[in-house]
Each structure stands twice: as structure tokens, then as C-alpha cells.
Amino acid sequence: xxxxxxxxxxxxxxxxxxxxxxxxxxxxxxxxxxxxxxxxxxxxxxxxxxxxxxxxxxxxxxxxxxxxxxxxxxxxxxxxxxxxxxxxxxxxxxxxxxxxxxxxxxxxxxxxxxxxxxxxxxxxxxxxxxxxxxxxxxxxxxxxxxxxxxxxxxxxxxxxxxxxxxxxxxxxxxxxxxxxxxxxxxxxxxxxxxxxxxxxxxxxxxxxxxxxxxxxxxxxxxxxxxxxxxxxxxxxxxx
Amino acid sequence: xxxxxxxxxxxxxxxxxxxxxxxxxxxxxxxxxxxxxxxxxxxxxxxxxxxxxxxxxxxxxxxxxxxxxxxxxxxxxxxxxxxxxxxxxxxxxxxxxxxxxxxxxxxxxxxxxxxxxxxxxxxxxxxxxxxxxxxxxxxxxxxxxxxxxxxxxxxxxxxxxxxxxxxxxxxxxxxxxxxxxxxxxxxxxxxxxxxxxxxxxxxxxxxxxxxxxxxxxxxxxxxxxxxxxxxxxxxxxxxxxxxxxxxxxxxxxxxxxxxxxxxxxxxxxxxxxxxxxxxxxxxxxxxxxxxxxxxxxxxxxxxxxxxxxxxxxxxxxxxxxxxxxxxxxxxxxxxxxxxxxxxxxxxxxxxxxxxxxxxxxxxxxxxxxxxxxxxxxxxxxxxxxxxxxxxxxxxxxxxxxxxxxxxxxxxxxxxxxxxxxxxxxxxxxxxxxxxxxxxxxxxxxxxxxxxxxxxxxxxxxxxxxxxxxxxxxxxxxxxx
Numbered sequence: 001x002x003x004x005x006x007x008x009x010x011x012x013x014x015x016x017x018x019x020x021x022x023x024x025x026x027x028x029x030x031x032x033x034x035x036x037x038x039x040x041x042x043x044x045x046x047x048x049x050x051x052x053x054x055x056x057x058x059x060x061x062x063x064x065x066x067x068x069x070x071x072x073x074x075x076x077x078x079x080x081x082x083x084x085x086x087x088x089x090x091x092x093x094x095x096x097x098x099x100x101x102x103x104x105x106x107x108x109x110x111x112x113x114x115x116x117x118x119x120x121x122x123x124x125x126x127x128x129x130x131x132x133x134x135x136x137x138x139x140x141x142x143x144x145x146x147x148x149x150x151x152x153x154x155x156x157x158x159x160x161x162x163x164x165x166x167x168x169x170x171x172x173x174x175x176x177x178x179x180x181x182x183x184x185x186x187x188x189x190x191x192x193x194x195x196x197x198x199x200x201x202x203x204x205x206x207x208x209x210x211x212x213x214x215x216x217x218x219x220x221x222x223x224x225x226x227x228x229x230x231x232x233x234x235x236x237x238x239x
Numbered sequence: 240x241x242x243x244x245x246x247x248x249x250x251x252x253x254x255x256x257x258x259x260x261x262x263x264x265x266x267x268x269x270x271x272x273x274x275x276x277x278x279x280x281x282x283x284x285x286x287x288x289x290x291x292x293x294x295x296x297x298x299x300x301x302x303x304x305x306x307x308x309x310x311x312x313x314x315x316x317x318x319x320x321x322x323x324x325x326x327x328x329x330x331x332x333x334x335x336x337x338x339x340x341x342x343x344x345x346x347x348x349x350x351x352x353x354x355x356x357x358x359x360x361x362x363x364x365x366x367x368x369x370x371x372x373x374x375x376x377x378x379x380x381x382x383x384x385x386x387x388x389x390x391x392x393x394x395x396x397x398x399x400x401x402x403x404x405x406x407x408x409x410x411x412x413x414x415x416x417x418x419x420x421x422x423x424x425x426x427x428x429x430x431x432x433x434x435x436x437x438x439x440x441x442x443x444x445x446x447x448x449x450x451x452x453x454x455x456x457x458x459x460x461x462x463x464x465x466x467x468x469x470x471x472x473x474x475x476x477x478x479x480x481x482x483x484x485x486x487x488x489x490x491x492x493x494x495x496x497x498x499x500x501x502x503x504x505x506x507x508x509x510x511x512x513x514x515x516x517x518x519x520x521x522x523x524x525x526x527x528x529x530x531x532x533x534x535x536x537x538x539x540x541x542x543x544x545x546x547x548x549x550x551x552x553x554x555x556x557x558x559x560x561x562x563x564x565x566x567x568x569x570x571x572x573x574x575x576x577x578x579x580x581x582x583x584x585x586x587x588x589x590x591x592x593x594x595x596x597x598x599x600x601x602x603x604x605x606x607x608x609x610x611x612x613x614x615x616x617x618x619x620x621x622x623x624x625x626x627x628x629x630x631x632x633x634x635x636x637x638x639x640x641x642x643x644x645x646x647x648x649x650x651x652x653x654x655x656x657x658x659x660x661x662x663x664x665x666x667x668x669x670x671x672x673x674x675x676x677x678x679x680x681x682x683x684x685x686x687x688x689x690x691x692x693x694x695x696x697x698x699x700x701x702x703x704x705x706x707x708x709x710x711x712x713x714x715x716x717x718x719x
Contacts, residue, residue: 080405104406
């Protein structure tokens with residue numbers, strides 16, 4: 001049974017059809033990337049899995065259950081990293097993590113917080129400082145740490161490497177792979193072809209709300225063929 | 240879990256406020272303003288209360304210490320009564336500031352209350368009008384608007400709404416948490432009011448009425464919290480949210496109250512004093528002049544008395560006919576004057592009730608009505624003062640007339656102008672001036688005041704219920 005699936009999903013926002021008849025499914029332990037340009041419908045797909053948007057037709061399922069009929073269960077199973085997550089500027093990284101985790105009903109001690117922040121390579125001296133002094137990349141790292149600490153079977157990540165430097169992007173890719181190998185299912189949306197090819201087991205190419213291509217990691221390879229994906233991306237972007 | 244989440248959200252909001260120096264300083268400034276206003280009003284009311292009590296005692300002493308006189312001269316000498324403001328007027332002086340708190344009582348006339356306190360106005364350059372009630376009714380909502388207009392919008396603007404909801408927090412939990420945080424600020428702002436209420440209770444004010452006032456203002460501020468949060472949930476940007484709330488404040492705090500007064504005057508006009516006085520004078524003329532026992536209006540009274548005592552001449556009556564005429568005329572005049580006074584008071588009360596119905600359109604109108612009712616400074620209290628003062632007037636005038644009837648012989652009375660000795664013989668002992676009852680105006684019982692505040696309270700509860708229902712609806716539909 002796929003952990004995440006969309007079946008003939010269509011979504012209308014502000015009277016405009018943003019997704020048209022999109023179908024895909026993601027098995028447990030897979031990193032699945034939705035790749036597309038601006039306005040392709042990538043973030044809309046994530047918001048539909050979270051139940052923030054209702055399908056105009058079709059359905060989305062989390063762990064085999066229709067999201068809109070089991071909203072609370074779906075949200076319990078998902079950790080979500082929004083695009084440009086800022087969290088609260090007046091709180092430190094520790095305070096932000098404790099607050100959001102308490103809302104999710106997750107108890108964590110300082111060591112667990114530090115372990116997660118170590119994994120995203122946030123400097124120890126910054127962790128007690130208010131986040132309003134953080135760079136965009138540092139804030140993104142805290143948001144990723146939050147997603148990890150939720151300890152949910154599913155992670156939905158919206159442009160997770162946005163604002164990260166190349167070293168941090170590599171670290172994130174490794175982290176995502178580790179999490180997938182540990183059994184977590186990851187759906188990430190990005191317009192970064194290179195990053196997607198390195199981290200994902202499968203890439204679905206989304207263009208103007210329609211799935212226009214799919215690329216799988218070949219067995220035994222450490223990444224998807226970047227040139228093939230880039231070519232398809234460019235072809236559909238020009239169309 | 241739900242309550243834990245709600246409280247966590249509320250705690251976080253309060254932590255943000257505490258870390259924001261601007262919010263903290265604004266709160267401190269308001270707290271100082273409220274405390275200073277409350278203390279200033281309390282001191283002024285306390286001073287006025289003491290002064291009026293002293294004046295009342297002095298007026299009674301002056302009346303009672305008058306020398307032997309003709310009783311009818313004492314009727315015209317008159318007497319003053321003073322209305323000491325109730326202790327809760329420290330919070331809301333309301334009509335006390337404009338209706339006057341003293342009245343000159345004399346025979347054959349009902350004077351209007353006079354001497355509204357203008358001294359404080361001169362001392363404070365007009366700031367005496369800034370009472371605790373006004374600050375709570377008008378300015379605390381503005382502070383709450385400043386603090387709360389962005390409560391939910393901020394989560395959208397700072398991109399934290401989606402992570403919050405993604406943690407499993409429901410829109411209702413988020414809304415409730417924000418509401419508790421804002422309501423917490425509102426309740427903290429009630430502390431100065433609680434202190435003044437405690438001072439009022441210590442000064443003899445009613446405990447249930449004081450508790451009622453605190454409850455009333457708490458409900459009023461919670462209504463504003465509901466309104467502010469609802470707008471913050473429905474509008475997506477801070478500037479329009481602030482604009483909408485300021486417009487709502489202008490409408491409910493300034494425009495609707497003005498409309499209420501203007502509409503009440505237009506729908507239920509009250510004739511001017513000159514018009515009603517002229518109309519009353521016409522009726523009084525028909526009653527007759529009690530100083531003239533030979534007036535045709537008293538022929539029947541004379542005939543009845545002669546028949547009752549089986550005598551032929553008024554000189555043979557065992558009572559002073561002039562006194563009987565004065566007594567009868569006073570009763571008739573008072574009946575006419577009371578009829579007009581009651582008509583006027585009924586109209587004023589209808590106007591006040593009509594204006595009060597605008598509380599369904601504005602919580603400011605509702606809280607103001609409830610506040611003055613509970614403080615004992617409403618129109619009904621003023622009307623009761625007028626009635627009680629009139630009772631005192633009528634009783635002492637008729638008491639003196641009774642002395643005239645029973646203790647002063649008609650023949651002596653008729654010959655009072657012959658010479659000084661004749662005049663001296665008409666003087667009655669000063670012991671007779673004890674007809675004057677001690678006047679002490681007391682505010683209505685707490686139960687009565689709470690009952691009068693019932694309608695405004697119902698309006699505020701309706702506002703609260705409506706806004707809560709609106710908030711729940713908006714919260715259920717909350718999306719990033």
C-alpha cells in the first residue's frame with residue numbers, strides 16, 4: 001500500500017484550475033520529488049495532502065485513508081516544512097522547536113533538540129539566540145530540524161533547500177536519504193533540477209498543473225540522470 | 240490535548256507581548272492613565288461627598304435654628320437638600336456631573352436641581368470629564384485594537400500559520416488560544432477598576448453592585464476581544480484589519496451613541512421647560528392662591544368647614560381657616576406640579592430607554608447604560624432624588640401649615656399687621672420647626688440596580704454570543 005497517493009487529482013484555486021488529473025503514489029521509504037517551474041502546482045499538491053485545500057475532483061490518500069475524511073489522522077502522520085519557513089523571530093531555535101513540538105504533542109528534551117540541530121548543522125552558539133537574528137538558511141535548518149523531530153512517518157517539504165548554501169544543500173540531501181533509509185517517506189517539491197536528481201528516488205515533472213514526465217533512479221545508481229530531467233524540464237517550460 | 244494546545248498558544252502570545260517593549264510600554268502607559276484617572280475621580284468624588292454631607296447638615300441646622308416666626312414665613316424661608324453621589328460614582332459619575340445635586344425646597348414651588356459641579360472643570364481644564372468609565376468605554380478598546388488587530392494575520396504574514404496547522408492545531412484551537420491571550424490582557428487592564436471598586440466598597444458602596452460593574456466591563460472588553468479577533472481572522476492583511484477596526488470603533492463609540500441621542504430627541508421630543516412651565520402656570524392659576532383665603536376657589540372649602548364644625552363664621556372655627564386654605568392649596572398645587580413633573584420624567588425615561596436600545600447596535604451604548612445603572616448615577620436615580628426631595632418639601636411645608644392650622648388662632652393671624660405686638664403674637668415657637676425630616680439620599684439597592692442593568696447586560700451577552708459564533712465559524716474555515 002502506498003503511503004501517499006493522489007488519484008486523478010484536480011484542484012481549483014481562485015477560479016483557476018491549478019492541478020489537472022494528477023495521479024501518483026509513493027511507497028514507504030521513498031524520496032519523491034515534484035519538479036516544476038513557478039505556478040506548476042507543486043505547493044498546491046502539498047497543501048492538498050495537508051487538507052488545507054479540497055480537491056475539485058479526485059482524491060488524496062495518506063496511509064491509505066482519504067485525507068479529507070481523516071484530516072486529523074493525516075496531519076498526525078505528516079511533518080510539513082513550508083516554503084520560506086520563518087518560525088517565530090522573538091523565540092530562539094530551542095524555544096521554537098519546543099513550542100511547535102508541544103503543539104504536536106511531542107515531548108523532547110534538550111539533548112534530542114541538540115541532536116536534531118546537529119543533523120542540520122546549525123551552529124551551537126546560535127541555538128539560544130532569537131531567530132530574528134538568523135539568516136534565511138539558518139531559519140530553514142531549524143524548520144528542517146522541526147520536521148525531523150516530529151518523528152512522523154511522512155515528511156512534506158516545500159523547497160527545503162531554498163536559502164541554503166551548497167554545503168548545507170549537500171548535508172540536507174544526505175539527511176533526506178538517511179531518513180528515507182530509516183523508513184520515512186518524503187515528498188518534496190522543488191524547482192532545483194540538480195538537487196532533485198541527487199536526492200530523489202523518483203521525480204515527477206509537473207507543468208501547469210499536469211504531470212508531464214516521470215524519472216526513476218536507475219538501480220545501482222546514486223542519482224537520476226540530471227541531463228535527461230533538465231532537457232525535459234526545459235522542453236516543457238518552453239512549450 | 241486541545242486545552243493544552245490552546246493554553247500553549249495563549250502563553251506564546253503573551254510571551255511575545257512581554258518581549259515586545261512597545262506593547263509592554265503601551266500597556267504600562269494605559270495602566271498609569273487608568274490608575275491616575277481612577278484615583279483623581281475617586282478623590283474628587285470623595286471630596287464632593289464630604290462637602291455635600293456637611294452642607295446638608297448645615298442646611299438642616301440652619302433651618303432648625305431659626306427663631307420664632309410666623310409658620311408661613313418658614314414655608315418661604317425654605318430649606319436645601321443635597322444629593323451626595325454614591326461611592327460608585329468614582330467610576331462613573333455620569334448624569335451627576337450635569338443634573339445638579341442640590342435643590343432649594345420652599346412652599347408652592349418645585350425648583351429644579353442646581354449647582355452641577357463646575358469647580359473641578361475649572362481646576363482641571365476640562366479633564367475632569369476623563370473618568371474611569373470613559374477610559375474603559377472608549378480608550379481601552381483602542382488599546383486592544385492596537386494590540387490585537389494582527390493576532391491571526393501575523394501568523395499568515397510571517398508564514399507560521401501553515402506550520403501551526405500542520406502540527407495538528409485546529410483553527411478553533413488557534414482562535415481560542417489567541418482569544419485567551421487577548422482576553423488576559425483585557426482582564427489585566429481591569430485591575431485599576433477593581434481597585435477603585437474596592438475603594439468604593441470601603442467608602443460604603445454596594446459589594447454586589449461593584450462586582451456587577453467589574454463583570455459588566457469584563458464582558459464589554461471581552462466583546463471587543465471577540466470583535467478584534469474576528470476581524471483579524473477574516474481580513475488577510477494588517478493595515479486593512481486596523482482600518483476596519485478603527486472604523487468600527489468610530490461607529491460604535493462615537494457615531495451610534497450620537498445617533499441614539501439625536502434619534503431619541505427626534506422620536507420622543509420633550510417640550511422645553513418654558514413651554515411646560517407656562518402650561519403648568521395656567522393650571523395652577525385655576526387652583527387658586529393659597530395666600531388669599533377669600534379667593535373663590537376656597538368658597539366650597541369654607542362651606543364644608545363651617546358645616547363640619549356647625550358654626551356660622553370662620554372666626555368661630557376651632558382651626559385657623561387661613562392655615563387650612565394654605566394646606567389645601569399646597570396639596571392641590573403639589574398635585575398639579577407632580578403631574579407635570581411625572582409627565583416630564585416619564586418622557587425623559589422613555590427617551591433614555593429608546594436611546595438605550597441602540598446598545599443592540601453598539602456595545603459602547605450598552606456598557607454606558609449598564610455602567611451608570613450599576614454606579615447609581617443614571618437618570619432613574621436622579622428622578623428618585625427629585626421625588627424624594629419633593630416628598631421632603633411637601634412634608635415640611637404641610638407640617639408648617641399644620642402648625643398654622645392648629646396653633647395660630649385665626650383672629651390673631653388676621654390682625655397680624657395692626658402693630659408690632661400683633662405681629663409678635665403670630666410667631667410660633669421654633670420647636671415647631673422640627674417638622675423637617677433629616678434628608679439622606681441613598682443609592683438604590685444593589686438588586687434594583689442590577690435589575691436596571693439587566694437589559695444592557697443582555698445586549699452585551701448577545702454581542703458576545705454573536706461574535707463568538709462568528710469567530711467559531713471563521714476559525715473552522717481558517718486556512719494558510
